[in-house]
Amino acid sequence: MAERIQSDSSESSPLLVVGSVAFDNVITPYGEKEHILGGAASYCSFAASYYAAVRMVGVIGNDFGDEYLDRLRSRGIDLEGVQKDETGPTFFWKGKYHENFNRRDTLDIQLNVFEKFRPDLPESYKDSKFVLLGNIHPALQMHVLNQLEGSSFVLADTIDLWIEIEKNALLDLIKKVNLFVINDTEAEELTGENNIILAGNKLRKMGPEIVIIKKGEHGAILFHEDGMFALPAYPVTELRDPTGAGDSFAGALIGRLASQNRTDFNAIKEAMIYATCTASLTVEAFGCDRLESAGVNAIKERSEKLLQLISLD
Numbered sequence: 195m196a197e198r199i200q201s202d203s204s205e206s207s208p209l210l211v212v213g214s215v216a217f218d219n220v221i222t223p224y225g226e227k228e229h230i231l232g233g234a235a236s237y238c239s240f241a242a243s244y245y246a247a248v249r250m251v252g253v254i255g256n257d258f259g260d261e262y263l264d265r266l267r268s269r270g271i272d273l274e275g276v277q278k279d280e281t282g283p284t285f286f287w288k289g290k291y292h293e294n295f296n297r298r299d300t301l302d303i304q305l306n307v308f309e310k311f312r313p314d315l316p317e318s319y320k321d322s323k324f325v326l327l328g329n330i331h332p333a334l335q336m337h338v339l340n341q342l343e344g345s346s347f348v349l350a351d352t353i354d355l356w357i358e359i360e361k362n363a364l365l366d367l368i369k370k371v372n373l374f375v376i377n378d379t380e381a382e383e384l385t386g387e388n389n390i391i392l393a394g395n396k397l398r399k400m401g402p403e404i405v406i407i408k409k410g411e412h413g414a415i416l417f418h419e420d421g422m423f424a425l426p427a428y429p430v431t432e433l434r435d436p437t438g439a440g441d442s443f444a445g446a447l448i449g450r451l452a453s454q455n456r457t458d459f460n461a462i463k464e465a466m467i468y469a470t471c472t473a474s475l476t477v478e479a480f481g482c483d484r485l486e487s488a489g490v491n492a493i494k495e496r497s498e499k500l501l502q503l504i505s506l507d
Contacts, residue, residue: 196270201453207452209452210338212252212325213327214328215232215236215252215308217230218230220289220437221288227480236266237476238328244446246453248271248272249318250266251315252275252313253284279307282306283306284308286303286304287303312337313334315338323344324347327348333363336367347451354379354380375408376405376407378407390409390415404418412427423459423463425466425467428471432478440473442469446472450469468493470500471500
């Protein structure tokens with residue numbers, strides 16, 4: 195069984211993760227790497243697996259070898275919901291990061307089998323009490339919600355593309371989720387507010403009871419009915435590839451909540467600390483490699499250091 199960070203609760207819940215699985219080619223100032231395991235579902239699942247049992251839903255193509263599935267299984271990730279489509283290759287993305295990593299260019303994108311992906315849940319997944327909807331099309335995210343049985347705590351992520359071309363569908367979706375995670379530029383685009391505090395408060399009025407706005411290397415801010423909470427990023431000195439950092443943050447965040455079986459204000463604040471430290475590991479190597487291999491001790495050590503950074507004691 196994959197090692198996990200211990201929870202104070204004896205009632206840990208499994209987490210359903212739905213999103214893309216991809217192969218990435220990434221170029222950064224530190225080099226280039228091809229055919230990297232990527233996609234939102236991969237990063238989210240690896241990150242969440244340090245905290246809770248993960249049920250993963252996605253689609254892979256005829257080029258997705260067993261060695262990649264074995265990497266996911268080695269972290270205890272349930273792959274019953276991963277569909278294999280033999281009609282074509284796996285979703286592919288190629289991108290280049292610029293010198294300061296604050297801007298990237300998409301050089302190539304091939305949807306391949308992901309273009310026809312419909313996330314139909316196995317029966318055993320429909321009772322999931324914690325759900326992470328990765329940044330896939332809002333209609334597909336809604337399709338997942340419509341299959342769930344009972345009450346679930348749902349985190350949804352998005353990207354600027356859906357704000358630009360599917361804004362109404364996205365607005366309909368976020369009315370039905372509990373926690374909406376978005377970055378600062380996307381929050382401004384969706385709300386029209388260039389002040390992050392105004393944007394966060396406006397997003398909550400759009401439906402989700404809880405909003406987290408990510409600010410990259412500047413941390414994240416939580417907007418909740420019980421108050422706000424601002425957390426700096428973990429101070430990384432070995433930045434190599436920021437791909438998947440936001441997905442890792444989301445996965446670790448809701449994975450921690452699922453492990454505690456709690457979603458109150460204090461639980462979310464604590465989960466943000468773990469999520470920030472988990473995401474900081476992702477950026478230290480290309481793809482999922484560092485996230486996948488770091489181990490629970492590395493996350494716990496960083497969490498303790500981050501707590502010291504924000505403490506007045």
